[in-house]
Structure formats: C-alpha cells, structure tokens
Amino acid sequence: MHFTTSSAVVLGFAVLGSSHMMMTTPIPYGKATLTNSPLDAAGADFPCKQRSGVYDAQGASNPMALGSTQPLKFIGGATHGGGSCQISITYDKAPSKSSKFKVIHSIIGGCPIQGVSGNNGESASSPDPSTYSFKIPSTLPTGDATLAWTWFNKIGNREMYMNCAPVTLTGASAKRDEEGLEGRNATQLVQRDQAAFDALPDMFVANIEGAGVGCRTGVSMDTIFPNPGDSVESLGGATKTDAGPPIGCSTAAGGAAPSGGSSSGATTSASSAPTSRLLLAPAASSSLPGGVFANQPGGSSAASAAPTAAPAASSAPAASEASPAASQPAATQASSAATPASTGTTGSGSAMAAGAACAPEGTWNCIGGTQFQQCASGVWSAAQPVAGGTTCTAGQSASLGVKAVGAKRALRKFPRRALMPQGFHA
Numbered sequence: 001m002h003f004t005t006s007s008a009v010v011l012g013f014a015v016l017g018s019s020h021m022m023m024t025t026p027i028p029y030g031k032a033t034l035t036n037s038p039l040d041a042a043g044a045d046f047p048c049k050q051r052s053g054v055y056d057a058q059g060a061s062n063p064m065a066l067g068s069t070q071p072l073k074f075i076g077g078a079t080h081g082g083g084s085c086q087i088s089i090t091y092d093k094a095p096s097k098s099s100k101f102k103v104i105h106s107i108i109g110g111c112p113i114q115g116v117s118g119n120n121g122e123s124a125s126s127p128d129p130s131t132y133s134f135k136i137p138s139t140l141p142t143g144d145a146t147l148a149w150t151w152f153n154k155i156g157n158r159e160m161y162m163n164c165a166p167v168t169l170t171g172a173s174a175k176r177d178e179e180g181l182e183g184r185n186a187t188q189l190v191q192r193d194q195a196a197f198d199a200l201p202d203m204f205v206a207n208i209e210g211a212g213v214g215c216r217t218g219v220s221m222d223t224i225f226p227n228p229g230d231s232v233e234s235l236g237g238a239t240k241t242d243a244g245p246p247i248g249c250s251t252a253a254g255g256a257a258p259s260g261g262s263s264s265g266a267t268t269s270a271s272s273a274p275t276s277r278l279l280l281a282p283a284a285s286s287s288l289p290g291g292v293f294a295n296q297p298g299g300s301s302a303a304s305a306a307p308t309a310a311p312a313a314s315s316a317p318a319a320s321e322a323s324p325a326a327s328q329p330a331a332t333q334a335s336s337a338a339t340p341a342s343t344g345t346t347g348s349g350s351a352m353a354a355g356a357a358c359a360p361e362g363t364w365n366c367i368g369g370t371q372f373q374q375c376a377s378g379v380w381s382a383a384q385p386v387a388g389g390t391t392c393t394a395g396q397s398a399s400l401g402v403k404a405v406g407a408k409r410a411l412r413k414f415p416r417r418a419l420m421p422q423g424f425h426a
Contacts, residue, residue, distance in 0.1 A: 021076035021112050021128065023149045023163040027060035036076050036124055038159035043208040047095050047148065048164035055094045055166075062147070062167040067138035072149065074112045074128040078119050080153035082236060084223040085111035087134045088148045088203040095146050095164065102200035105134035106228035109236015109243060112151060135231060139196035142169045150203060152223045154242075158216050160207045201227035206246050215249035349394030352380040364400040366392035372400060 020036040028034055030053045039046055048054055064070055072087070088101040095101070113130045144166070151161040204225045206215045217223045222236040222243040236243060349367045352358065358375035366372045369391040371383040386392050386402060393401040 020078045025073035026062040026165040028163045028165045030056045066172045072132040077123045079113035081155035083154040085151045101203035103229045105231045107233045109222035141193040152217045158207045201229045218244045354382040365396045
C-alpha cells in the first residue's frame with residue numbers, strides 16, 4: 001500500500017486531532033466530566049467547557065496567596081507542536097459568556113510542551129514532561145475566583161482550548177492590623193484593588209464564533225497575543241516564520257466572548273463585571289474569610305483580632321477599558337422593567353432576581369439584614385451574605401448601612417459608587 005505526501009499530511013492531522021491536553025494543576029472544576037477536547041467551534045460551551053456539573057468543585061479549592069508563584073501542569077500526548085497559552089482570572093465563581101477574564105500571565109510559544117514539533121505520544125493520560133509556573137499579582141482583591149488556562153495550538157485545526165479551576169486568593173504574609181483599618185479609607189482600598197484588576201488586559205479569544213471579525217490564529221504559528229500583559233514568557237524559540245499575530249482580531253483588547261451558541265451547563269451569573277469584596281470595619285471574629293483586602297508585602301503586622309469582610313456585588317470595569325468587542329450581559333437575562341429609583345431606604349428588603357434590570361446604578365439592596373446585592377452594570381448581582389457578626393438595614397438605598405450585631409453605633413456606610421473604580425483618582 002502506497003501513500004502520497006498529501007495523504008500522510010492528512011493522516012498526521014487526523015492523529016493530531018484525536019486527543020488533546022488537559023490541565024491537572026491547578027485542579028480544574030468538574031474534573032470527573034472534563035474532557036480534553038477544544039472549545040466548540042461555534043462557542044456553545046464557552047467559557048470553561050460548559051456541561052452538566054461544569055462548576056462542581058469536587059474537592060478542589062486551589063488556595064493561592066497574593067504574590068506567590070504557582071505551578072501549571074498538564075496530561076495528554078496530543079501537544080500539537082506546542083503553541084501559546086494564557087492564565088486569566090475572573091471573580092465570577094460560575095463564569096458565563098458575559099464574565100470578564102483578565103490575563104495575569106502569557107506564554108508565547110512552547111506551551112503546553114517545549115521542543116516537540118508534533119505530538120508527544122498518543123496517551124491521553126500521560127503526564128506532560130513540560131511544566132510551567134505563573135505568579136499571582138500582589139495587587140489583586142482577595143477572595144474566591146476562577147482561574148482559566150487557554151491554549152492556541154500551533155499545529156492542526158485552528159482551535160481554542162480552555163480549562164477552568166476554582167481558586168481562593170488569600171492575602172500575603174503582611175496583614176492590616178485593626179488600627180490601620182480604622183485609619184484608612186475603606187472605599188479607597190476597594191477602589192485601589194479593583195482598579196488593579198481592571199487594568200489587566202482582557203483574555204485573548206479566537207477561533208470560535210463571535211470572537212471578533214474573523215478573528216483566527218495563524219496556521220503552524222505560535223500566536224503572539226495582541227495584549228499579553230506585563231508577565232510574559234517566550235519559550236518557542238520563535239522566528240519570523242513560526243510566530244505571528246492573529247488574523248482579523250482587535251489589537252486594542254484581548255478579544256471578545258463569543259455571542260453564538262447555547263449551553264447545557266449550570267446557571268451562571270448575569271453580571272459582566274468581576275465581583276469584588278467589601279472591606280468592613282472589624283467585627284468580633286478571629287477568622288479570616290475570603291474577601292479581606294491585604295497589604296502588599298512590607299505592610300503592617302497582623303493583629304490578634306483580624307477584621308472580617310463580606311463579599312460585595314459585581315462592580316463595573318473602568319469606562320476607559322471598554323472596547324467595541326467588550327462582552328455585555330445577555331439581554332435574555334434582564335427583566336422587562338427596571339427597578340424604580342430610590343432616594344433612601346425603601347421596602348422590606350426582598351431579594352431581587354440576579355440579572356434583573358435595575359436603576360439607578362449602584363443602588364444597594366439589604367435582604368432581611370443578612371444578605372445584600374447591588375445594581376451593577378444595569379442588573380442586580382447575586383445576593384451575598386454580610387460579614388459574620390454584622391447586619392445591614394433592610395431595603396434599597398444609595399448606601400449600605402452596616403452595623404455590628406448588638407453594637408450601639410453603626411459601622412461606616414458604603415456609598416452607591418463605593419465599588420466604581422472609574423470614579424476614583426489617586
């Protein structure tokens with residue numbers, strides 16, 4: 001039996017497409033149901049390979065301290081000659097198409113394997129001999145988040161791979177003491193950390209429907225990302241002939257989430273902006289729940305009674321970061337009428353449906369004194385619990401009145417735009 005050169009090439013590409021790669025460290029969401037295939041070409045399973053149980057933690061937590069260096073590992077043999085990868089973060093714990101992923105590390109060439117021109121065997125369960133690392137920026141908000149690994153293969157079909165993992169970002173070794181908290185402006189701390197997140201480049205998206213006007217990566221090339229960020233590795237030994245920018249993609253932003261397709265995965269958040277964490281005045285607690293904002297290394301020492309913090313509603317990204325390709329909340333998730341404007345605390349504090357339209361922007365809604373949500377980007381966020389040992393004043397208002405349980409004085413109020421970093425000027 002004889003093969004022509006063209007036949008061999010076709011067979012080679014068929015082998016390259018038969019099995020792929022999967023992230024093992026950090027431990028991904030829904031590990032039991034995660035496959036090693038690329039994202040659907042129409043974007044139906046974007047982001048994070050939507051499926052039943054997509055965001056089941058299955059024991060994974062992946063704690064990561066700000067400023068720490070973390071390992072990145074894979075399994076699989078179909079390495080497609082390597083390619084380019086990114087590590088991105090969103091504060092949405094169940095990301096949707098409207099979630100905003102921000103890049104913290106880019107690898108141009110040599111990912112997920114170095115020095116291999118094709119595949120590295122055919123076993124889908126073989127550990128990848130190439131391992132990597134990335135650093136968590138020390139300036140980000142702490143709390144629960146989702147980490148994404150994305151890969152654009154060098155050889156084979158033009159595809160995008162994406163695995164997601166739950167992570168808990170914790171403070172660095174230096175903690176703010178109670179005295180320091182009383183002397184600092186909580187709103188400015190929130191704005192500073194949120195602004196650091198918003199300033200990161202958007203995750204690059206290509207090779208799936210809706211990701212820009214014909215946005216695709218070059219054939220047999222290591223993709224040079226339009227906006228890779230400050231943390232970049234070049235591992236492919238790239239030359240002008242085997243590395244290049246994507247084709248037809250916006251150079252002003254990382255890329256846009258696909259608008260086409262549908263998903264059978266779990267219900268996800270309606271907000272397109274990353275969630276942040278409110279820094280509340282100290283409560284009588286010795287625990288450090290996710291959401292405490294910590295100084296960068298070199299700050300004040302820890303106090304015996306650490307402050308607690310409550311998660312806040314999603315905040316809108318800075319207006320200067322917006323681009324025509326920026327993702328928007330799905331229209332089908334908004335209700336037909338916006339919530340009436342409020343000049344003070346109103347109502348009994350009933351929960352509003354997450355994703356329902358609301359106005360005015362920044363309005364707080366305290367639910368029964370134990371939970372709260374905010375009108376952000378024109379829609380209500382999901383309800384979040386207040387910090388342990390505190391309560392809020394039920395109803396909708398321009399500021400969230402929070403006080404310690406049993407205390408005579410209320411803790412500081414957070415104004416309507418407390419989480420709007422675009423209004424903050426250093």
